[in-house]
Amino acid sequence: MIGILDSGIGGVTVLREILKQNIHAKFIYYSDSKNNPYGDKSEDEVYSIVKTIVDYLLDMGCVAIVLACNTASAICVKRLREEYPDTLFIAIEPAYKMVHDYNPKGKTLVIATEGTINSEKFLTLFNKYDNKNTILLPCKGLAELIEEGNDVKINQYLDDNLSKYRDIYNVVLGCTHYPLIKKNIRRVLGDVKFFDGSSGVSKELVRQLELRGITFDNKSFSVDFIDSSGNVSKENRFMELISSDE
Numbered sequence: 001m002i003g004i005l006d007s008g009i010g011g012v013t014v015l016r017e018i019l020k021q022n023i024h025a026k027f028i029y030y031s032d033s034k035n036n037p038y039g040d041k042s043e044d045e046v047y048s049i050v051k052t053i054v055d056y057l058l059d060m061g062c063v064a065i066v067l068a069c070n071t072a073s074a075i076c077v078k079r080l081r082e083e084y085p086d087t088l089f090i091a092i093e094p095a096y097k098m099v100h101d102y103n104p105k106g107k108t109l110v111i112a113t114e115g116t117i118n119s120e121k122f123l124t125l126f127n128k129y130d131n132k133n134t135i136l137l138p139c140k141g142l143a144e145l146i147e148e149g150n151d152v153k154i155n156q157y158l159d160d161n162l163s164k165y166r167d168i169y170n171v172v173l174g175c176t177h178y179p180l181i182k183k184n185i186r187r188v189l190g191d192v193k194f195f196d197g198s199s200g201v202s203k204e205l206v207r208q209l210e211l212r213g214i215t216f217d218n219k220s221f222s223v224d225f226i227d228s229s230g231n232v233s234k235e236n237r238f239m240e241l242i243s244s245d246e
């Protein structure tokens, strides 16, 4: 079994990419909407929340855990790998290197939570590939609005916070919730090119499973969904999003 966790349903954008890889495993997706947002919490708080979920997923029999949350990855993955040396952790990060590979000089906007943007992990990556033409914008509260699914509030938020960046070419979606609002972002910024880490993470998962000789003998895959706030509507929305390209 493979565990996937996020502070809500946003990690579905990562799961969708993973499912394209034809890994015949059982997946268990843990949506921690009770503790959303992670992005405004202290590092110790996020670590302790994520560790509890990791323990739960390991008890359920997971052999690999995907941190489908940039904030949790940025804050926790190093410590988790030290504390659980036998567990395979796959972590996502803002796809800033992709900008360097595809369009190194273009004016770039990186949007993510405060926790991700201020993390040592992200700043190390950013300093390595800094194209001197990039704006780092923490979007406090945006993941919560996406979690809530209120389009009017999302559009208002984007108008208030993004409309001054109209000359942007590249937008790095540094939070797994943000690929769900690409259309809303284009409404404000026009025809920008998006970059996110979900495809890279799914390929890294396959690579690491192969490297460790981990195989699954199910005929196809299945996905179980758990939400920490017990909200039934979350599961319905999550299941719809798995198969949509929203």
Ligand code: DGL
Residues within 6 Å of the ligand: 006, 007, 010, 011, 036, 037, 038, 039, 040, 068, 069, 070, 071, 072, 113, 116, 143, 174, 175, 176, 177
């Ligand atoms: N999906 C999480 C991320 O990628 C949301 C962050 C939050 O809960 O604040 O960072």
